[in-house]
Amino acid sequence: MSIAAASLHTGGTGVHAREASVARNIPAAGRRNVEILTTTTEAVVEVDKPADVAESTKAGFTVKSVDLKIDENRKAHRTSEYDVTNLIVRRGQPFEVIVEFDNSIKLDDASMNFEVHLGEKPNLKKNTLIRIPLGSDDKDIKWKVKVLKQSGGTLLLAIHSPPTSIVGRCTFVISTSPKTEGSKIVQLWQSKPVYILFNPWCEDDTVYLDDAEECNEYVLNETGVLYVGSNLSPFGRPWNFGQFEDEVFEASIYLLEEALAVQSRGNPIKVTRRISALVNAFDDNGVLRGNWSGVYSGGTAPSAWVGSTAILKQYFETKEPVNYGQCWVFSGVTTTVLRCLGIPTRSVTNFSSAHDTDGSMTIDAYFNSRFRRISDLNEDSIWNFHVWNECWMARPDLPTGYGGWQAVDGTPQETSEGAYQTGPASIMAVKQGYVYYNYDTQFVFAEVSADKISWLAQVDYTGNITYRSKLMVQRESVGKKILTKAVGSDEPEDVVEQYKFPEGTPEERMAVELAVSHGSKPDTYITDKTIKLDVHCAISVKSNVTIGEDFDIEIDMTNKSSKKCTVGTLYVTCYICHYTGVVVQECKDVKIENVVIEANSAAKSTVHIANVDYEDLLHEHATMKIYAMGQLVENNDTIAAQEDFSLTPPSLVIKLQEESAKLRIGEEFSITITFDNPMAKSMTGVNFILEGLGIQKTKTIPHGDIAPKETGRVEVKLTPKKSGKRKLVATLHCQELQGVTGSLEVDVSPAVTADKDASA
Secondary structure, three states, X not given: OOHHHOOXXXXXXXXXXXXXXXXXXXXXXXXXXXXXXXXXXXXXXXXXXXXXXXXXXXXXXXXXXXXXXXXXXXXXOOOOOOOOOOOEEEOOOEEEEEEEEOOOOXXXXXXXXXXXXXXXXXXXXXXXXXXXXXXXXXXXXXXXXXXXXXXXXXXEEEEEOOOOOOOEEEEEEEEEOOOOOOOOEEEEEEOOOEEXXXXXXXXXXXXXXXXXXXXXXXXXXXXXXXEEOOOXXXXXXEEEOOOOOHHHHHHHHHHHHHHOOHHHOOOHHHHHHHHHHHOEOOOOXXXXXXXXXXXXXXXXXXXXXXXXXXHHHHHHHHOOOEEEEOHHHHHHHHHHHHHHHOOOEEEEEEEEEEEOOOOOOEEEEEEOOOOOEOXXXXXXXXXXXXXXXXXXXXXXXXXXXXXXXXXXXOOOOOOEOOEOOEEEEEHHHHHHOOOOOOOOXXXXXXXXXXXXXXXEEEEOOOOOEEEEEEEEEEOOOOOOEEEEEOOOOOOEEEOHHHHOOOOOOHHHHHHHHHHHHOOOOXXXXXXXXXXXXXXXXXXXXXXXXXXXXXEEEEEEXXXXXXXXXXXXXXXXXXXXXXXXXXXXEEEEEEEEEEEEEOOOEEEEEEEEEOHHHHHHHOOOOOEEEXXXXXXXXXXXXXXXXXXXXXXXXXXXXXXXXXXXOOEEOOOOEEEEXXXXXXXXXXXXXXXXXXXXXOOEEEEEEEEEEEOOOOEEXXXXXXXXXXXXXXXXXXXXXXXXXXXXXXXXXXXXXXXXXXXXXXXX
């Protein structure tokens, strides 16, 4: 058997190590084109010469060729999809290299080394320059090199990185160590840049995920769905993560090198935490600049993005923040970068998501003696939805049992350790209320489990609270659904039970009270008794109301007492708002008089909302807040409810122009994109934005106006570049309507070869 045909050794390793530095290390400019090293001892001296050329014959040997077996190794390491042509391997898994010298070689006499140069300034003392003598078995060296076969001057090597290896850019070097005392190491060959990634398929890697389907979904799937809307009417936005695109890969490696010193780049805890900081541009010139104003001049509206690739491409080219992002865009980019680096990652959406600004882990609303909100004290809010990320990893820094999914958030909301970064926070710790475990578990706990508390408060002349007592506690106001794309499907999966015990159970109450006892107001559940009401109020709206439709708001009131009661006046108000919960404008205000609720019974009131009530007031995301409040005639108790609601935008329809068309690499085909305007007003300056990974980079297609109740249509010609199942994702953008998306999955066959043409 030839050396090239020798089988790959697949032995495992149980070696573990932890890197400790957190210092920032900015890579030197221009280092990408440097590929050859001159003779040296420990420090690396760089010269600008082509790769794969013998540098020295001082030792009597010349490297004729080195075959990194890129295709075979990339296939074995599940990295074939990356567009860059370099060798990309996953740590903790062996790969093969063939080295050919000009003469037959005896390893014992030649003192040949295989070197791994990690990061920007490799150094033996810092363990970023690894020198492994060929033929040796030094147990102190974590990297292993085994000679599988030798034929004269040709060697087949199996290289095995440790499962704790530094991740990112490196180079391989073949050198010789002359036995003459005082002689320098002679470097015979150096590779082009090689890239090492995390390995969720390796049992000894801290990101190991033991479910093959989940690995395929959370590392290799380059398309997905991000959920937006509201608890009552959630809907998905298709999103192209594009982690295999060449510009995305380059940007992800750049961010890794910007984020951490070399020694820390193998630690997924540190990597995910710093990437969450660098995805936003709030304090470190990161990828995306956030904008929630509704005015997006000088950039792209967040709703106009169809994926991460255009964002990361622009950022890598300019090294300047891209305008603009909101939470789902930050999350989509974070998923892209971390999947690119090999960390299992998914985007998740929390509906009715609390934003706790003071670390109390409650959402507090303060009122004066006349029941007017004290605006200076009301900084907490509840977002209709908020999208963050989960990353899978072990947590050796925490007690046993708190590994698995960890919450990470790139949206700049509150600072942590002086930077706008969040996580990784153990989801299990969040569920248990163990908010003292790193990192930012308090903040995540509040997002999904905080009680909404209304307080009667008195303040002094400085604005400090001198007295407070509870008016109302709403225990089921936040964390109503937590959706993520299901494995192998575009359907949503609700993972709320991973974050919290069922509402109202003893376990849920214990977790809430334990968490709050470690917050900024630990006496919240000690100094005041919780108010128990006999009459409860809830709001419901049918799901999936499309923009342009009329709909009904139903107010359900339940009387659990043994006596009849009457709601003197029931006030129902509907507001147009931002998805962050900030009210924009009132669209409906109704008073319902004398609602009688019999003992141990229920009553229902209905408010009708017509299209004309809201159409001219709609803001992006078409989000509403509905409030219902009333007072019982018998005892003056207050009943109240609040619900978030989003109208669902119509979908774009994407179709093949020839439905039976057989798509092949390199052969042009056409699609049509159509949209029916559901509104009674024109949509002006309509643009369609289209992207298809392996088919079409992000492209804007101007359309013009679409008249009321009319259809807009464009035809687009495309040419596939990659085979397999591919997804086209499009969005529509105009002043009157945002958030309109659509997608089409197509199957692309390989190009027809010349041999097949001839046989045909």
